[in-house]
Amino acid sequence: MFHLRKVSRDVARVAVKTRRLSSAPERSLVDLSVDKEGIAIVQMQRAPVNSLNIELMRTICDSVSDLEKDKCKGMILTSASPNIFSAGMDLMELHNPDMKRLEEFSKSMFDLVLKLFGSKIVTTAAIDGYSGAGACVVALALDYRSMTAGKARIGLNDTAVGIPPAKWVADLMTRTMGQRNTELALTSSFMFPAERALQVGLVDEVAKDKEDAVERCKKFIKLYDNILPAVRTHTKLSLRQDFIVEFEKNREQYLKDFMNTITNPAFQNGLDIYISSLKQKKVKAAA
Numbered sequence: 001m002f003h004l005r006k007v008s009r010d011v012a013r014v015a016v017k018t019r020r021l022s023s024a025p026e027r028s029l030v031d032l033s034v035d036k037e038g039i040a041i042v043q044m045q046r047a048p049v050n051s052l053n054i055e056l057m058r059t060i061c062d063s064v065s066d067l068e069k070d071k072c073k074g075m076i077l078t079s080a081s082p083n084i085f086s087a088g089m090d091l092m093e094l095h096n097p098d099m100k101r102l103e104e105f106s107k108s109m110f111d112l113v114l115k116l117f118g119s120k121i122v123t124t125a126a127i128d129g130y131s132g133a134g135a136c137v138v139a140l141a142l143d144y145r146s147m148t149a150g151k152a153r154i155g156l157n158d159t160a161v162g163i164p165p166a167k168w169v170a171d172l173m174t175r176t177m178g179q180r181n182t183e184l185a186l187t188s189s190f191m192f193p194a195e196r197a198l199q200v201g202l203v204d205e206v207a208k209d210k211e212d213a214v215e216r217c218k219k220f221i222k223l224y225d226n227i228l229p230a231v232r233t234h235t236k237l238s239l240r241q242d243f244i245v246e247f248e249k250n251r252e253q254y255l256k257d258f259m260n261t262i263t264n265p266a267f268q269n270g271l272d273i274y275i276s277s278l279k280q281k282k283v284k285a286a287a
């Protein structure tokens with residue numbers, strides 16, 4: 001588990017309302033703004049790589065709940081970090097974890113996926129940069145993804161670190177990419193550039209830069225201007241009901257599986273080495 005491998009390697013907006021979310025103690029983990037058309041930008045800003053810790057996941061979750069209450073038209077999830085959408089789960093949350101916090105972490109992750117997947121509003125992501133593992137899962141839970149061409153990569157690399165992906169993760173991907181593409185993506189841990197991601201249906205459009213990616217999300221959200229929101233939501237949720245019901249039914253088991261995976265000594269040993277390799281990369285780059 002967690003084999004050592006080589007670690008590869010402003011948005012124009014009319015903000016009529018910009019809120020700092022109260023759940024962040026020192027500095028907001030997301031910047032949330034809503035334009036005059038009712039389209040929200042939820043920009044992750046947990047430097048340096050938007051790794052998903054409990055607080056960031058909860059803040060995104062709370063932001064979506066707020067936007068639903070405010071009857072926003074839709075939201076665009078994006079990142080303030082140049083070249084990185086998100087580095088996935090915060091490895092520090094998984095490394096020698098406190099059991100109570102690890103359980104909270106897992107709950108926050110499940111809550112976030114379910115919140116995004118079952119959201120009443122139109123949910124999109126403007127992906128400008130690395131979006132691996134947990135970040136890919138978050139993106140898959142949304143309605144639409146645009147991704148910038150170039151260095152950005154997206155994918156689920158669990159098997160590359162010696163872990164079979166959870167069933168619900170595979171299910172989520174299959175819904176978007178189909179059985180064959182999911183099988184290939186998950187077994188190979190392939191990290192897709194935007195054009196390849198488009199071919200397999202992992203993203204919906206390729207953008208030339210972040211601003212273009214955001215504009216494409218806005219265009220997608222506006223496609224629903226002539227559809228009654230309640231009818232759109234009803235239709236979306238009826239099509240997604242099976243996944244949500246299955247997830248809720250198995251939630252306790254998914255939690256146990258997650259806790260078992262993370263607390264396995266072989267996983268922790270591998271993680272030690274993996275984290276060291278990430279730090280080492282920086283030392284080498286500086287030399």
Ligand SMILES: CCCCC/C=C\C/C=C\CC/C=C/CC(=O)SCCNC(=O)CCNC(=O)[C@H](O)C(C)(C)COP(=O)(O)OP(=O)(O)OC[C@H]1O[C@@H](n2cnc3c(N)ncnc32)[C@H](O)[C@@H]1OP(=O)(O)O
Pocket residue numbers: 007008009048049051084086087088089090091092094130132133134135137158161163165166169257258261278279281282
């Ligand atoms: C693995 C657990 C599986 C459990 C399965 C169970 C259930 C299923 C549940 C969910 C399914 C989804 C699975 C998710 C698992 C994950 O998400 S694990 C995280 C996977 N992500 C990675 O492996 C990415 C690792 N990072 C990189 O490759 C690079 O950092 C980067 C993102 C490409 C950026 O490169 P860049 O050169 O710009 O920056 P640095 O590498 O110098 O990084 C800066 C700084 O940030 C730290 N860091 C990087 N990634 C993470 C991270 N994920 N968590 C915490 N910290 C991270 C890095 O160590 C540097 O720190 P510094 O040296 O202290 O500055």
